[in-house]
Amino acid sequence: MSSALKRWPVVAASLAALAIPLITQDSYVIQLLNIAILNTIVVLGLNFVTGWAGQINFGQAAFYGLGAYTTAIATKSGLPWITTPFLSAIVVIAASLALGLPTMRLRTYYLAMTTIGFGEIIRLIIVHWEPVTGGTSGLRAIPGISIFGIGPEGQIQHYYILVIALALAILIAAHIRRSVLGRAMIATRDSEIAAEQSGVDTTRTKLAAFMIGATYAGLAGCLYASSIRFISPDSFSGTQAILLMTMLIVGGMGSIVGCVFGAVALTILPEALRFLGQWYLVLYGLGVIAVIVLAPGGLASLGPRLQWRQAGVR
Amino acid sequence: MGQLVVNGLALGSIYALVALGLLLIFNTVQIVNFAQGQLLMLGAFIGISCAVTHELPMAASWAITMVAMALVGVVFMTLVYFPLRGRPAFLVILTTIAMGIVLENLALIIWGPLPVSLPSPVSGPPLRFAGVVISMHQLFIFATLAVILVLQFLFLTRTRFGILMQATAQDLHTARLVGIPVNRTIAVAFALGTVLSGIAGLLVAPIFLAEPTMGGSLGLKGFVVSVIGGFGNLPGAVIGGLFLGLVETFGARYISSNFRDAYAFIVMITVLIAWPRGLFGEKSSEKV
């Protein structure tokens, strides 16, 4: 199972990731990387649902937000931080069941619309429930990670914690990929009928993918609130949901490595190209179309195909 | 309360127009255009450029806008339909969404973020009877919808080209085999569908003001209407649109105006759970 992850490219990447704070101490850069890591975890979650199980999902940003807001509200009302991952997970699992159960049998366009609608409803609730969520101004001064009074200070310490969280997320995803569930998900996407005839309960499988994906997003949201310390509805809007989807596509749907590429690249890009102003989004949209038309497998499919396939980190 | 009905129906008529544009494209090429709302926005702004910035007469502005929208529709088709033929629906959805982002941000660059108003093509004192006030513009909306419905019906069933379009919509492959100029019918579908959205934009702007980000929610509502009415079903779209307009108006008044946009989704989700094929049933069915 983990044999795939022992290959040298992964080791090299891990070392590089750990070494970054040695190269630059710029807290702006590190914070950007932190957000990139968080986005990667969310996109990894989306990969279960859309990349493997083949279900369109524009609600991932909503789960991200639910996790963040649950955590912020909990810690600001005095609950110890250690409870927040569990609370976030419970909230998003409940929400994903509420969304997933009625919609698992919907077809592509309807599923897209329903998940967009779900995201909108959550956003509206967040925006208008001002006393609890702070409305459009969001919540500030969110308490940070703290276990028995000890917690990370400064962007760099948060960076290392997030890198570890990401590593865990990747390991779990790779493990699930190699398991019965992972194969069932991909089978469901490739041919739902054949999967059913092979004994796969496709409805259950899609629901499981949905819930796991939501949990990834919810936990990422928890970490987001606890490390960035400020949240607002804009970070979890419908536009965000679309951006997350494009990260998945550009990186390479179905590929764990692709998720990392896509999320990191498309988180850093808007910052690097800030001088373009409004034009960034115009070029972004055109770029996404170009990728879809020219390289639908995403950037991951352009890389050395054989090597990654042997590595098994798909 | 009668006033709410009038307002709701006027709003619903606009939603119906958006849905009609969506369905025209969908029926022909099986693509749901998630940028339909942005096209509406474009229509509004082209109209504003003509009528407000360049102070052209309204009739001319409308005419220019409709022609421009037709061209935009064809360009849209070239960028979206042809490169993505045969690709999974999911990628097409993403592409149209991306086009919507491009259009929205281009609009922000060209016209800025501030809301702008567009005058109505009709003016005059509002009608009053039975305790309700119907503005000239609202009458104009109803009239436009009626005219478009009649024209669309006549075009699709009485003209030669319209019948060809129906054939293409039913079975593109066979249509091509029997020599129907399929590409032309697709181009016309895109052009007309875009024009319909443009008209919707010209009708909305006098009521709600136009700003580049208006496309998102209007486009989604057009989609919701199509779902409620049953995809592919034109009369269903009209009824669905009017229904949604009423629900939203009454909901905003009696429940909460904050959640205005959410009513559409709640209705849609409810409909889909109970009738997975839409209230009036889809035209197309799936083969095992």
Add this chain to the structure above:
Amino acid sequence: MTSEPIITARGVTRRFGGLVALDSVDLDVPKGIVHAIIGPNGSGKTTLLNALSGASHADAGSIRIAGEEIFRLKPHRIARLGLARTFQNIRIFDNLSVLENVKVAAACNKPTPFFDILAANARHKQNETGIDSTARDALETVGLAGRADDQPSQLPYAQRRLLEIARALASKPSVILLDEPAAGMNMTESMTLLDTIAKLKSHGITILLVEHNVRLVMGISDRVAVLDFGKKIAEGTPSEVQRNPLVIEAYLGRRHRHA
């Protein structure tokens, strides 16, 4: 050694709008034999398979698989009753390797609770080992063991068909439905296919075979049923059916109508 048929179908009817695809079809498939269903194009063969496997349920009638009534059961439940199938247009999981394709079916009767997967505990490892060996055995049976780690897209057409059969085999079924397995194959490939089917039979598996190529199935089948316009018009041993005037009429008549 019970004598109860593995498949018992009575009055199976299926309509598509105004078209009657299956008209009150009765079928008994005894255990352990190779049973073929033949008939001209459009006679309802695939529709019958779909009804048996749950892919597209019948509108009326009773179907019992291994004694269990399957009406309205979801396909995966029918699969767990011991029925596997292949498809007319091969449906392979292209994003999984050859071995993984077969593993999907190998897990058919071993639902692994998610908790075990997450915890990667001993039970999970045990299941995975079992699935792995079942899958490899199935590939061995069809002769694809050497290509376990390849991608299905790298396989030639005939081997993709064999992969589908291996996948069906891996769910340890009592009966396998083969839907036009020889379609698109040349003589050599068809021979390999027949050998494989014979091997399956020797494993004690019942085979229900839908084939358009009549000559091909006559050699391997123990019983044959003939469908025409959704009705069963003949049934018996291959030689009986071949000489049946109704059957000849159905095939000849069709050919003349098309000519």
